[in-house]
Amino acid sequence: TVVQPDISVICDRNKITERGCDGAPDLVIEIVSNNAAHDYIRKLNIYHEYGVREYWIVDPERETVRVYHLGEDFEESQYAFSDSVPVGIYDGELTIKVSELLEQ
Numbered sequence: 840t841v842v843q844p845d846i847s848v849i850c851d852r853n854k855i856t857e858r859g860c861d862g863a864p865d866l867v868i869e870i871v872s873n874n875a876a877h878d879y880i881r882k883l884n885i886y887h888e889y890g891v892r893e894y895w896i897v898d899p900e901r902e903t904v905r906v907y908h909l910g911e912d913f914e915e916s917q918y919a920f921s922d923s924v925p926v927g928i929y930d931g932e933l934t935i936k937v938s939e940l941l942e943q
Contacts, residue, residue, distance in 0.1 A: 842885055845870050863890035865928045871898040893927045
C-alpha cells in the first residue's frame with residue numbers, strides 16, 4: 840500500500856532509498872485535505888496497520904492538531920495551534936507550536 844504523506848519523519852537512515860522510504864516512517868503529518876475522511880479514517884488505518892509510530896492530522900480550518908500514538912496502546916490527543924505539541928517519537932523532549940511555525 841502506497842500513500843504520500845505531506846510530511847514524514849524517518850529516524851532510521853537505512854529505510855531511505857532512491858524510491859523513498861522502505862518501510863513505515865516514524866512520524867507522519869497530514870494537512871487536512873478536501874476529503875477529510877481520507878485522512879481521519881483511511882490513512883489512519885493504513886498508518887496504524889503498517890507500523891507508523893505517530894500520526895498527526897493538522898486542520899488549518901479548526902486550528903487543531905490531532906495526534907495519534909499508534910503503538911500497542913493506541914492513544915489520541917488534540918491540541919490547539921497555540922499549544923506546545925509533544926513529539927512522541929522523541930519522548931516528548933521536542934515540542935512544536937504550530938502557531939509559531941505559521942508566523943515565520
